[in-house]
Amino acid sequence: MNPNYLIHDEIYAQVKNAGLAGWGGNERMARESEFIDRVFSINDVPTAGKLLELGCGEGHFSRRFAQLGYEVTGVDISATAIQWAKEKSLSMKIPGQFYVADLTQPPLEFLESYDVIIDGNCLHCIIGDDRQTFLHLVYTLLASDGVFFVSSLCAKDDQNHYISKAGFAYRHIPSVNHLLAELSSVGFDVLSVNVYEREQYNHITVHLKNKHLAPKSLSQVSSLAFYHLIAIPVLAFSLGMFLCCNRHFYLQ
Ligand SMILES: C[S@@+](CC[C@H](N)C(=O)[O-])C[C@H]1O[C@@H](n2cnc3c(N)ncnc32)[C@H](O)[C@@H]1O
Numbered sequence: 001m002n003p004n005y006l007i008h009d010e011i012y013a014q015v016k017n018a019g020l021a022g023w024g025g026n027e028r029m030a031r032e033s034e035f036i037d038r039v040f041s042i043n044d045v046p047t048a049g050k051l052l053e054l055g056c057g058e059g060h061f062s063r064r065f066a067q068l069g070y071e072v073t074g075v076d077i078s079a080t081a082i083q084w085a086k087e088k089s090l091s092m093k094i095p096g097q098f099y100v101a102d103l104t105q106p107p108l109e110f111l112e113s114y115d116v117i118i119d120g121n122c123l124h125c126i127i128g129d130d131r132q133t134f135l136h137l138v139y140t141l142l143a144s145d146g147v148f149f150v151s152s153l154c155a156k157d158d159q160n161h162y163i164s165k166a167g168f169a170y171r172h173i174p175s176v177n178h179l180l181a182e183l184s185s186v187g188f189d190v191l192s193v194n195v196y197e198r199e200q201y202n203h204i205t206v207h208l209k210n211k212h213l214a215p216k217s218l219s220q221v222s223s224l225a226f227y228h229l230i231a232i233p234v235l236a237f238s239l240g241m242f243l244c245c246n247r248h249f250y251l252q
Contacts (some may be wrong), residue, residue: 003127004168005102009078012057015083022058023081029060034125035151036064038205039118041231042192045207049115052141054103054134055122057083057165062120063094073094075103104130106137114141117148124153127162127169137185143208147186154195154204156180161201173201187211 015022021029029030048069053062056074058081066072066089074096076082086096101108104126117138126134137178142148155161163171174182176195183190188208196203 001018001128001162001164001168002167003104003130004127004170005077005104005125007168007170008076009080010118012078012080012084015060016080016252022060032064034058035061036068038151038194039116039149041194041205042207043163044151044191044209045136046115046145049143050112052111052114053116053118053120054138055099055120055125056085057081057120059088059096059098061118062096062098063089063092065116065118066094066096073111073114074098074120075101075108075111077102084092086162104133108137111137111141113143113146115143115146117142118151119148120150123150124171125202126171132180132186135182135188139186139188139210144210144212146209147191148200148208148210149206150179150183150204150206151202152179152204152206155200157222176202176204179204183208 020026037168041179049071051065051070051072052074053059053065053074056062056076058127059079062072062074072095074082074085076098077099077100082098082100084203085096086095089096089098099109099110103122109116123131123134131173138148141149153171153173155173158177160174160175160178161167162175163173176193180190180193183206187210189211191207191209194205196205
């Protein structure tokens with residue numbers, strides 16, 4: 001199914017022209033603290049450092065994170081939303097870097113390594129195979145002890161659901177099992193999962209870390225230590241003894 005990511009720019013233009021505060025209208029925007037509380041619902045989230053928001057829109061979550069002391073970068077495909085984010089950031093005197101980019105089209109050279117990466121309800125806008133590209137990008141951008149927070153719609157059943165307009169998909173709503181399998185296949189370790197019951201589709205939040213710092217690397221370190229500190233010296237000693245004994249034997 002072919003995606004239409006730019007549909008979001010049309011929606012932002014409508015939202016702005018209607019005088020609304022942001023995506024989903026003023027009532028949804030007023031529930032911002034619910035999202036922030038969910039991010040900090042586990043202790044593993046770094047409390048300072050660089051934070052990237054994916055699909056930041058007009059930047060309301062990003063501004064909140066900046067006020068909490070993070071060095072914030074927001075990315076969105078909608079030029080209207082990013083222009084709006086820059087205007088709000090300037091007028092409210094809240095720092096933040098905002099970029100227009102399609103997160104399914106890496107490499108994005110202006111991005112670096114981040115301690116916290118927030119999916120600002122963007123992953124469910126990413127369709128089909130592009131999801132792997134998007135998630136691989138996140139994996140490469142996440143600092144080794146960083147946390148990736150996913151906030152997404154998910155299906156109530158075990159199917160993938162698509163929402164489209166004029167034959168182009170703009171929502172991909174996976175089942176919980178499918179979502180967790182795709183996150184794990186990219187290399188993330190799941191730290192926590194919460195599913196919130198909603199009417200048509202549920203909502204899910206997932207905290208993740210990159211697998212490469214998991215206890216696995218500890219076992220790799222111990223096996224390296226075993227080879228260097230025990231196995232190699234024992235082998236060298238045995239070989240030396242063998243050569244020594246044989247030399248003695250031949251000399252007799
Ligand atoms: C559901 S809105 C959420 C906006 C905001 N984070 C919020 O929660 O209020 C999803 C956002 O993802 C952005 N988006 C969708 N597809 C994208 C893509 N391929 N690359 C970057 N941003 C994308 C949209 O423009 C939109 O701002």
